[in-house]
Amino acid sequence: MKNIFLITRREYLTQVKKKSFVILTLLAPIMMIGFGALIAFMFKANESSNTFNVIDKSGIFVNELKSDKAIKYVFVSKENERALTSTLKEMTGIDGLLIIPELKNNNFDELENNAQLLINKKIGFDTKTNLVADLSRIIKKEKIKTLGISENQIKDLDKNFSLKTTNVVDEKGADDSLSFGVKSGLSMVLMYAVFMFIIIYGVRVMRSVLEEKNNRVVEIIISSVKPFELMMGKILGVTLVALTQFSIWITMSVIGALFLNTGFGAMQSQIPGGEESAEMIQKFDFKQTATEVSHILLDMNFPLIIFVFIVFFLLGYIFYSSMYAAIGSAVDNETETQQFTLFAIIPLMLGMYGSFTIMNNPEGPLGFWLSIVPFTSPVAMIARIPFGVPVWQIALSIILLLLSTLLMVYIAAKIYRVGILKYGNKASAKELWKWIRS
Numbered sequence: 001m002k003n004i005f006l007i008t009r010r011e012y013l014t015q016v017k018k019k020s021f022v023i024l025t026l027l028a029p030i031m032m033i034g035f036g037a038l039i040a041f042m043f044k045a046n047e048s049s050n051t052f053n054v055i056d057k058s059g060i061f062v063n064e065l066k067s068d069k070a071i072k073y074v075f076v077s078k079e080n081e082r083a084l085t086s087t088l089k090e091m092t093g094i095d096g097l098l099i100i101p102e103l104k105n106n107n108f109d110e111l112e113n114n115a116q117l118l119i120n121k122k123i124g125f126d127t128k129t130n131l132v133a134d135l136s137r138i139i140k141k142e143k144i145k146t147l148g149i150s151e152n153q154i155k156d157l158d159k160n161f162s163l164k165t166t167n168v169v170d171e172k173g174a175d176d177s178l179s180f181g182v183k184s185g186l187s188m189v190l191m192y193a194v195f196m197f198i199i200i201y202g203v204r205v206m207r208s209v210l211e212e213k214n215n216r217v218v219e220i221i222i223s224s225v226k227p228f229e230l231m232m233g234k235i236l237g238v239t240l241v242a243l244t245q246f247s248i249w250i251t252m253s254v255i256g257a258l259f260l261n262t263g264f265g266a267m268q269s270q271i272p273g274g275e276e277s278a279e280m281i282q283k284f285d286f287k288q289t290a291t292e293v294s295h296i297l298l299d300m301n302f303p304l305i306i307f308v309f310i311v312f313f314l315l316g317y318i319f320y321s322s323m324y325a326a327i328g329s330a331v332d333n334e335t336e337t338q339q340f341t342l343f344a345i346i347p348l349m350l351g352m353y354g355s356f357t358i359m360n361n362p363e364g365p366l367g368f369w370l371s372i373v374p375f376t377s378p379v380a381m382i383a384r385i386p387f388g389v390p391v392w393q394i395a396l397s398i399i400l401l402l403l404s405t406l407l408m409v410y411i412a413a414k415i416y417r418v419g420i421l422k423y424g425n426k427a428s429a430k431e432l433w434k435w436i437r438s
Contacts, residue, residue: 003224003225003226003229003233004229004232004233004236005233006233007225007229007230007232007233007234007237008232008233008236008237008240009237010233010237011208011233011234011236011237011238011241012237012240012241012244014237015237015238015241016241016244021241021245025245025248025249026248028249029249029252048070048123048124048126048127049069049070049071049072050070050071050072050095050096050123050127051071051072051074051093051094051095052071052072052073052074052094052095052096052097052098052117052131053074053075053076053084053094053096053097053098054073054074054075054076054097054098054100055075055076055077055078055080055081055084055097055098055099055100056075056078056100057078057099057100057101057102058100058101058102058103058111059103060103060138060142061100061135061138062075064138064141065134065135065138066134070126070127070130071127071130071131071134073098074094081099084097085097085118088118088120089120091120094120095119095120095121095123096117096118096119096120096121096123097117097118097119098115098116098117098118098131099115099116099117099118100115101114101115106146108139108142108143111139112139115135117131183300183386183387184359184386186300186386187355187358187359187382187383187384187385187386187387188383190305190309190382190383190385190386191352191355191379191380191382191383192352194309194312194313194316194378194379194382195348195351195352195379197242197246197313197317198316198317198320198321198348198378199345199348200242201238201239201241201242201317201321202317202320202321202323202324202344203324203341204238204241205234205235205238205321205324205325205328206324206325206327206328206337206341207328207334208234208238208328209231209234209325209328209329209416209420210328210329210331210333210334210337213328213329213332213420214332214333227413227416227417227420228413228416228417230416230420231322231325231329231412231413231416232409234325235318235321235322235325238321239314239317239318239321300386301388304385304394305385305386308381308382308385308389308394309382309385311398312377312378312381312382312397312398312401313378313382315378315398315401315402315405316377316378316379316401317378318405318409319374319378319401319404319405319408320344320348320378322405322408322409322411322412322413323343323344323408323412324341324344325412325416326411326412326415326416326419327340327341327344329415329416329419329420330415330419330422330432331419347375347376348375348376348378348379350370350375350376351370351375351376351377351378351379351380352379352383354366354370354376354380355367355370355379355380355383355384358370358380358383358384358387362384362387362388367380367383367384368393371383371384371389371393371397372393372396372397372400373400374400374401374403374404374405375404377397377400377401378401381394381397411436414435414436414438415432415435415436417435418435418438419435
C-alpha cells in the first residue's frame with residue numbers, strides 16, 4: 001500500500017503541475033461558453049430578412065398577412081401583376097412576388113393549387129416554411145368561418161386531455177410529465193458524466209503507461225515496485241486528477257451561475273432582443289416551475305442516488321481503467337491501441353445508447369439487463385436510479401460489478417506484468433491469453 005500511495009502521489013503531482021493541466025482546467029469552461037456563444041452568433045449572423053410583393057386576388061390575406069423581422073409583405077394591386085412579373089429579374093429591393101388567385105365558391109384547394117411564389121434569388125428553408133405557415137394560418141381561419149365555428153370552439157376541440165397520474169407503489173405518489181422530465185434530465189446528466197469520465201481519463205491512463213514504456217523509464221521503476229503496484233498507482237493518481245479538475249469546474253460553474261443571476265437584469269437591455277426576451281420571460285412563470293422542479297428533486301431519494309452514483313462511478317472507472325492500462329502495456333504505439341480500445345468503448349456505448357430506452361420503460365427487460373451486466377452497468381444503473389430501482393437489483397449489480405472489477409484488475413495486472421517489458425512484438429489475442437495464463 002505504501003508503494004501504491006507513493007506512485008499515486010507522484011502521478012497526481014506530475015499531472016496537476018503541468019502548465020497544460022492548469023490552462024485547460026481554467027480555460028475549458030470559458031472556451032465552452034465562448035464556443036456556444038460563437039455558434040449562436042453564427043446562426044444570428046446568417047439570419048435573412050426577405051421582402052415579398054403580394055398580389056391578393058382573393059382579398060382574404062390583405063389584413064391578415066402581417067410582416068415581421070424575417071419576412072416583410074408589401075401588398076400591390078393586381079393590375080401590376082404583368083409589369084412586376086416581367087421586371088422581377090432586375091428588381092433588387094424585392095426578393096419575390098407572391099400571387100394568390102381568386103377564391104371561387106370557397107374552394108380552398110383550388111386556391112392553394114393555383115397560388116405561386118416567384119423569386120429572383122435563393123431563399124432559405126426557414127423563410128419558405130414561415131411563409132407557408134402564415135398562409136396556412138389564414139386559410140385555417142377562413143375555413144373555420146365558412147363552417148360557422150368560432151375560434152374558441154376550435155381551441156376547445158384541440159385542447160389535450162389532462163390525466164392526473166398517481167403511482168400507488170411510490171410513496172411520493174405523483175408521476176406527472178414534469179416529474180418524468182426532471183428525472184429524465186437528471187438521468188442523462190449523470191449517465192453522460194460517467195461515460196465521459198471513463199473515456200477521457202481511461203485513455204489518459206493508457207497514454208501514461210505507453211509513454212513510460214516507450215521512454216524505458218518503467219524498466220527502472222519496475223526494479224523497485226511490483227507491476228501491480230505501479231498499475232494501481234497510475235489508475236488512482238489519474239482518478240485524483242480527474243476529481244480535482246471536476247471540483248474546479250463545478251466551483252467555477254456555481255460562481256458563474258451566481259454572477260449571471262445577479263447581473264442578468266442589468267445586462268438585459270444590452271442584449272440584442274433583450275426586451276422581447278424579457279416579455280417572453282414574463283409570460284412564462286419561471287418561479288412556479290422552478291418551485292415545482294425543486295419539490296420533485298427534494299422528493300427524490302438523494303442519499304441513495306449519490307451513493308449509487310459514487311459506487312458505480314468509481315468501480316466503473318477502475319474496471320475500464322484497468323483495461324486501458326493493460327492495453328497501454330501490450331502495445332508499442334498509439335496506432336496499435338485502436339484495435340484493442342474498441343473492447344472498452346463498444347460496451348460503454350451500448351450501455352449509454354441502450355439507456356435512452358430507459359426513458360420510455362425504466363422497468364423494462366433491456367434496462368434491467370444493461371444495469372446488471374458489469375460491462376454496461378456503470379452507465380445504465382446510473383441512468384435508471386432517478387426513476388427508482390429495487391434495492392435487490394442495486395445490490396446484485398454492485399456485487400457483480402465489484403467481482404468483475406477485481407477480476408479485471410487481476411487480468412490487467414497479468415498482462416501489464418509481461419507487456420510492460422515487451423518491445424517490438426505486436427501483441428495478438430493468442431499472446432495476451434498466454435500472458436494471462438502464465
